[in-house]
Amino acid sequence: VSSVSFFTSLNMERTYIMVKPDGVERGLVGEIIKRFENRGYQLLALQLLTPTKEHLEQHYADLKAKPFFPGLIQYMLSGPVVGMVWAGKDAVKTGRKMLGETNPLASAPGTIRGDYCIEVGRNICHGSDSVESAEKEIALWFPQGVADYQRNKSLTQLIYEN
Ligand code: GDP
Numbered sequence: 135v136s137s138v139s140f141f142t143s144l145n146m147e148r149t150y151i152m153v154k155p156d157g158v159e160r161g162l163v164g165e166i167i168k169r170f171e172n173r174g175y176q177l178l179a180l181q182l183l184t185p186t187k188e189h190l191e192q193h194y195a196d197l198k199a200k201p202f203f204p205g206l207i208q209y210m211l212s213g214p215v216v217g218m219v220w221a222g223k224d225a226v227k228t229g230r231k232m233l234g235e236t237n238p239l240a241s242a243p244g245t246i247r248g249d250y251c252i253e254v255g256r257n258i259c260h261g262s263d264s265v266e267s268a269e270k271e272i273a274l275w276f277p278q279g280v281a282d283y284q285r286n287k288s289l290t291q292l293i294y295e296n
């Protein structure tokens with residue numbers, strides 16, 4: 135099985151997950167990485183950086199008209215963020231489930247937001263909401279590109295049936 139048919143046959147996706155400044159400051163980077171690793175997802179890219187205002191406005195362009203937009207940008211500018219790309223079956227939707235609801239108080243215990251935060255404006259993490267926006271966000275945050283590799287075959291078979 136070539137890597138391309140393996141990737142497509144399992145409905146493999148890539149998603150952009152980001153630890154926001156409060157999550158970085160609170161030392162939750164490892165915890166968030168651990169959950170995606172433990173689940174079986176594959177890390178394709180990882181970076182800590184302090185984004186510019188313009189970069190964040192592009193990332194959140196869809197929310198520009200919202201009343202909370204200026205506060206959101208200010209929050210996201212409060213320190214460095216850790217961005218990553220995770221790949222695997224149904225990574226976008228499952229990644230969102232692992233994060234929890236936008237409002238942490240509506241997030242079930244066991245989710246990242248449900249376990250580690252309280253307020254929507256301090257919800258410690260970001261996850262792409264569709265395959266299309268994931269690919270857009272990956273291109274925005276990793277213009278240099280991300281890794282493209284296949285994991286050890288027997289490891290893969292411990293995680294995926296086919
Ligand atoms: P997400 O995809 O779950 O992160 O939610 P959205 O894409 O709708 O919003 C992006 C981010 O803006 C959220 O993660 C919150 O940090 C923030 N946000 C969304 N809605 C609100 C709101 O009603 N009030 C405040 N203060 N922040 C919000």
Ligand code: MG
Nearest residue numbers: 260261262263
């Ligand atoms: Mg969103």
